[in-house]
Amino acid sequence: MKSIIAYFNKPILKLPLLFGLVTGVLVFIFFLGLYLIGIVPLGNNKVLDIGIHIIMIAGACWYYRKKVGNGFLHLWEALTIGYVVNTIGALVGGWLIYFFITYADPSVFTDYLAQMKVLMLDGKKELVKNIGEAEFLKMYNGVGSMQRSEIIMDEVSKKTLMAIIPILVISLIFRKQDYGVFQNKP
Incomplete structure (x- = not known):
C-alpha cells in the first residue's frame, strides 16, 4: 500500500489530480448555475465549460513550472499535466452531474x-x-x-476531443527547458 501512495505522491501526478478535482467541482458549479437560471444545463449550453478546463490546465502548468520545475517545464510534463487535469476534471464533473440528475432533479x-x-x-x-x-x-x-449513466462517459469523451488542441497550445506556451546541458562549458 505504501508503494501505491508513494507512486501518487509525485508532483507530476499529485498536482494535476488536485487541479482536476477543482476543475470537476467548478464544472459542476457551472452546471448548477445554468440550472438555477432556468437553462437546460446539459447539451449545447454546457459546452462552454471547456473554458474552465482550459483555464485550470493553464493554471496547473504555470504552477508546476513556477513551484516544482523552478522555472522549467518539459513538453512531456505539460502534456501529462494537461491530460490528467482534463480527464480527472471530466470524470469528477460527470459523476457530480450524474448524481444530481439521478437523485436531486431527474x-x-x-x-x-x-x-x-x-x-x-x-x-x-x-x-x-x-x-x-x-x-x-x-x-x-x-x-x-x-x-443517465452515459452522461459520465459522454462528458469524458467530449472533453478529451475538445481539449486536444488547447492542451497542445498550452504545453507549447509554458514549455521552457534548460539547454545548458547541451553546451560544452568547462
Missing part, C-alpha cells in the same frame, strides 16, 4: 432528452439527406433510450 435529464429530440426533428430534412431515413430513425430512437 427532470433535468428528461428535459435534455426532449430537447435533443426536438433538435433532431428540426434538422430532420438535412439529417435524412446526409445519413438516410433508416439511420435517422435509429439515431432518433437511440436518443430516447439513453441512460
